[in-house]
Amino acid sequence: MRIGVFVCWCGSNIKNTVDVDAVTARAKTMPQVVYAQDVQYLCSEVGQSEIGQAIDTHRLDRVVVAACSPRMHETTFQKLMAAKGLNPYYVEIANIREHCSWVHTDKEKATVKAIDLVKKAVAKTAFAIPLTSDQLPVTKRALVIGGGIAGIQAALDIADAGYPVDLVEKESSIGGKMAQFDKTFPTLDCSACILTPKMVEAATHENIRLYTYAEVAAVSGYVGNFNVTIKQKATSVNPEKCNGCGDCVTKCPKKVPNEFDCGSSKRKAVYTLFPQAVPNKPVIDRDNCIYFATGKCGLCAKVCQTGAIEYQQQDEMIENQYGAIVVATGYELKVPDHLGEYAYGQHPDVITSLELERMLNASGPTSGKVIRPSNGKMPRRIVFIQCVGSRDRHDGNPYCSKVCCLYTAKHTLLLNEKFPGTESYVFYMDVRTAGKNYEEFYERARQQGAMYLRGQVSKVEPLGDADNRVLVRGFDGSLQRQVEIAADLVVLATSMEAQPNAKTLGGMLGISTDLNGFYTEAHAKLRPVETQAQGVYLAGVCHGPKDIPEAVSQASGAAVKAIILFNKGQVKSVPTTAMVEKDRCSGCMQCQPVCPYEAISQEMVVERVHGKERQRAVATVNRALCQGCGACAGLCRSGAMDLGGFTSRQLMAEVDSL
Amino acid sequence: MMNEIYEPKIVAFCCNWCSYAGADLAGTGRLKYPENIRIIRVPCSSRVEVAMILRAFQNGADGVLIAGCHPGDCHYDTGNYHTRKRIHLLTSLMDFMGLSPERLWLRWISGNEADKFQATVTAFTQELRAMGASDKVRDLRCSR
Amino acid sequence: MRFPEKTASNSQREDVKHMTGKEVKDCYQCMKCSAGCPMASHMDRLPHEMMQLAKLGLLEEVYASKSLWICASCMACSSRCPRDLEPASVMESFRVTLLRETPNREETCDGDLTVPRQAMIASMRKHRR
Amino acid sequence: MMMVKLPGYEMLIHYLQQGLGEKQVFVPVSEEGKEGHVPLGSLNKVDLAQMTALTFQEKPLRNSIKSLFFPDTETYLTYRKEEGRMVMETPGEMMSQILVGAKACDLESLNLIDRVFLADPVDTLYAEKRAKTLILAAPCRQQGTYCRCESFGVDRINPAADVTMYQETADAAEPLYLKSLTPAGETFLEEMMKCGTEGEAVAVTEIPWQAVPPGEKPLSPQEVKDQMDTLFEHPLWEELAMRCLGCATCTYYCPTCHCYDIRDFSRQGQEAGERYRTWDSCMFTSFTNMAGGHNPRPHRKDRIQNRFFHKLNYFVKKQGPLACVGCGRCGDACPVGISMDTVLNRIGGDRHDA
């Protein structure tokens, strides 16, 4: 065996803290190392060709690269190995940048550590075995989870590329949060006017199949071959028969708060989510339906001329195969009643931004009029409070919800335009307008009269006057003093939050959530729509707070990722799969239940013992299913199960090298 | 000599997807921590065999850190649950045998918890320094 | 401070705009004016505060402030304002407004001789030019 | 030959303790029912009654004395890398040692091992220990319940030690008689006499001690060997294999088994390590595992058969005597009750049947 060691300076990144010369010199004395060299930038073309030349000149068959994290450049070096006719898994990386030079200051100690890390890599690579990957077919159908604007966009893009898409939405209509909005910043386009055509397009697209009022119940499989169980909740209305006349809705005697209007209006127990709903077929909310509670009523069934009402409908489990999954599950708004100082839920005139949005909407509960919920009169003085539950480590979410600055500016503008004479005061900590034309939009809001006060509100309380106004106590950082404003209406910019079931769904999909419950992308900068799970992509706010254009562009990005996968038509299997040493294996199958991919099964092998054939059970790994976690190898008693790239021999060698 | 700080040797097994990434992020963020740790990369914390942990101790490690994704965040779905169970039992058995279970840590460190990685390594190093050297699990033929 | 029920109307603010050609509502309180003002240490209200008060329509407070008369009209603020609002001109407009109402104000000639009289400075600036 | 009378066992221990600095002394001790020789210096408390009882009991200690001459693990050399060069070290000279309370069968087992280890090429590690160890042995008055020393021709009354110990009753307070058999033994006794114990250690000419004479006729090694030659295909071996667990208990407890394996231990980046030998057992599958994967004794039957053939046939052919001293340890320790008797009874039975 002829191991070559290459130590990277990474410019000054490594060289400043690690004595690169010493590491190289020391590497030369390590077992089986026949060549060592330091290079300024190994990842550069020059660096790569240096390695290439050394492989030729010194007939190297294994390479150790002491440089940055393998998560950074492992593929780069693996490709180089392949180009040199060596197995890509014959290169081992010693992470002397992220794990050494960047985290230490004492050059002497850092050098000792770097040497150890190189030693470890040399020890590991000495036992490397060649690994290859297989080509696996891809099911060319995509699943989009979530029918908000991001999900719709992703579905449309994939469908337009010619691939079938299933769009799963938990509500009875697609549209998501955007359907609730009145206008969109910074253009003040009517939200419905730009959304509805997309919804209709999605519903009518020949490549798109909608599953509304449905949820993902189970996911198994892997990239290119996911098996997904969709739970189609019973709508109690036969969509084939229903003609959407709405008679059932009119006749339904049961009224419940309308979630779509944040509870500020009523809907029936049989209802369509909103007038432009797609599909525009009502569903029966069984939790509130009198028939389902008592077995009596049945008015809707009586009035329905097409006989579409079907009380006996059952939830249905539908199983489908997909090659790729786009997650676009969106967000929820944090109900701000946890912050007592803002009196939300205590004073009717303290409302959330979405409630104001609904009021501003012509099809909303007030038909576009802004009123004080307490008395129905028009408010003259409105106080907006920013960062309610956002940027709040103590009692909310630590992150910035990103869109509140702009929609508040939008609200002040809309108020000023629709109802001249209203005064808008905005209490804020920072105003963030990073986005095309956002600063201009904000400026416009100020120019139109919105009064911005830098400082947070500490208390909202009843003023006790005849108008039942509220007193907002805040601070003006410019004037350096406390200020009090008697307001008619207080609007809270509530925080965007991950869906409460994000973690559960993430668990099914094999993608992780960050501390805030948003899905984690594969790489913060370079792979922002991919996830750790191959074939699962992110779109929209489920990944973190975003505005509409961002959500839409990410959705298109996710769609393209899926399309790329479908165009290729094949995926490469993970090369670092589990493998069974059949001679050692007892066939006890303790490993079988450990495998999350059901990749392990039992097979019978025939051996010859003293000239006689004998059958024996052993475990066997389906390389297509195995994702290479090694949980089986960690459990195997006899050591028959091993993991390519991380064999027991290699890991032991690493442990022994230290 | 007595005043000299004992510099413990720490062997860490970090899962590729969370903890190794967390350690990488600590590097990217230039977060400083003691030099005592040597990280072995594993695809999942469940790949670590009990034998490897004991082997590290035999070879003179003063502490072994297993770091994986937070429960529920495992890249492989369930791997860290297995780790959790195995290490739980191992810790308990080590305690039962008086083999200093406090020298074996299992921690959940996600890919964006660079600060937690830093804090964990720093705290572990400090605690091991305070504990000093131990020969309870070391093969006496291995130097410290 | 409780906000008055009625703040300055937009028309009052328009007056300032008319006089200076500047829109105080544009001020976004970067405080650069106050940062560079050589007279800041003598003022009861800093230039940015004057801008903020004007913006909020709290003109009574603006007119009550001595800072109007401390301002040396050095124009440092105006030359640096990122919003191009010329705070010095805004100040001047307030002074002018006040002087139009009451031409002989005490503040124009107060006894503190360490601080130059605003009128004199203004005339010096005018005439040197 | 020299004979000395001590007032009691305590006196001997006292003397041995005085000389502890220069010599390592091993005395018989029973810990939780497990008997063996341990360094006198390591004892927190000397239990004289127990020591006396163990010394004069009519069977050997459960752990044989072979580990004092042939330890279960023994370092040949250690090595490390220093400035790019390999530096090797061998263990230093050992301290002289005194072994108290051996039995005749123990000494006979050493004689058997001597034939192997002291023959050319000499096993220097073993030879050094043999040369530097003074043995104090005690005879057995009669053959123990599970002992077969008489059958294997061991003279239990006259152990071939440096010094023999006698006591009328196994009572620590009773006088202890010592008789030297070798020059080294004589020097030992002389020194003891000199060593500040005047009046208490006295030279005597007679030792009041009587033994029960042997009642069994010794087996003839040649006859046993010949009989074994006819038994190679006997079903007995398969029967035993079906019962044997394949553990190493019999071989490790056997005082005459002397197989070992040579291994390298190298961790920490292979920059330091050691080469050592450690007991191996012919009962292990790995014992005959060859590099290419071939195993000439693949089955338990082959292995258990080999073990008994080695003791009762091959050793006789090569060395003359039977490689068993009839101590009965294998039968005591075997988890499934296989002993030398198990085989001998069958051999005898078959001979009678025939």
Place this chain on the structure above:
Amino acid sequence: MQSIMASITQSIQQTAAALLAAGEVDLVLGYTRGERPHQSVPFVATTPAAAAQLHWDPFCEKALAPYLMEESYQNKRVAVVMKGCDARALRLMISESRVDREKLVVLGVQCQGMIPREKLEAAAGEPLHQLTLTWQSEGVELTGRKGSQTLSYEAVLSPFCLTCQHATPAVTEVDQIIAGSGEKALVKGKNIPPKEAFSDIETIEKMGAEERHAFWMQQLNRCIRCYSCRNACPVCTCRSCIFDRENPDYLDAAKNQPAQHQFYHVIRAFHVADRCVGCGECARVCPEGIPLHLLNQKLIQDLTQHYGAFTPGVDEVPNPLSCAGAHEVDPFGKEAKK
């Protein structure tokens, strides 16, 4: 008592002879009297005549299940005498594909509990070869040189048998139950609570860490690495043992390193953690008397306490260590928070 022992012996002999005579099996694996007094050892009868040597008494301790994996038993139809613990192990072996149930005739014995010879000798205060035993209903009557005495069965039975809940194999697991006739209950206190069963563990747990270490050092240092514990264990069923692995060598052969002994015993305990049937063979066969069962029991206790009760060889697989999930305790989450 005497009668049940004799009738079980007789029943085994008759059944074995019949099976052999009918050619239904090639051999019967059971017990016979050993060479030492009051010793019973594994025995294979291959002819109806040899079946007369089969024997049953409370000294038939050795677990027979592991033999079934041995080469000598392959390609043969085997009838095997099994106690409850053995049968549990057998079920485990079957589920782990280590034996072919089709080729077996399982004779499940209504086990009355086993008596360790050392325990009996200690209780008797006299060497075993001097004793004659009579099985009385209230206990075992010992007649020796010092006279006669009767010891209660609780005083002499193996602690493993005293807490055993599955003395007689489940009917579903065996082909025939050999119950014998006569008075049955040798063990009266069958319902000894687990807490008592694990009393040794509690004693050790109460020690300080240093004391525990010293205790186990003293115990494990005696280990001679004879592997009898492994070889006797009815659930150590691996085709090739990790400790025999050469590359990488998991276990170093040096017998003078406590660390290697610890390694062997920790891993050994781990490998049977969720599979141990509590037969106590590991501790019984250890020639050095190391209380190895404590390590197994400690793990069983931990598993039971934190992950719910599981009886290997009785409950359905998967075994606790082969499955893990979100619902389980997280002893490491809280710690990490501080």
